Amino acid sequence: MQSAADSGNLLFTDEYKRALEKASYEIVGNHSAIEICGWTKKGMRTGSEGCYKQKFYGIRSHxxxxxxxxxxxxxxxCVYCWRAN
Structure with missing residues (x-):
């Protein structure tokens, strides 16, 4: 029987999936992750204007x-990446 890695399918390990979920990411499918932007979360909680894009450039980024x-x-x-490389 082939494993997911052997067959070319990219799947989250349970450990990596838990780490992403702990960091507030939602898993989508078997290879993608998504999180609401921190600025958006803060704006929803505090009623603030949003992120710098909206404040300085007038871009609605809510x-x-x-x-x-x-x-x-x-x-x-990438040096600034959030992934566990």
Whole structure:
């Protein structure tokens, strides 16, 4: 029997899935994750104007999200990335 990794399917390990969920991400499918933007959350809780995009540029950004279609296997290794690379 082939494992998910052997068959080319990208799946979250239980440990990685728990870590993302603990960080307030919702798992979508078997390889994606999404979170409501921190600025949006703060605006909803406090009634503040929203993020800097709205404050400085007038861009209505009240529905922003932080998401990735490849939470399991991104190989970019950006310094600022939230993924566990």
């Amino acid at each position: 529905q922003c999200t932080q998401m990735t279609p490849a939470a399991v296997a991104c190989d970019q290794k």
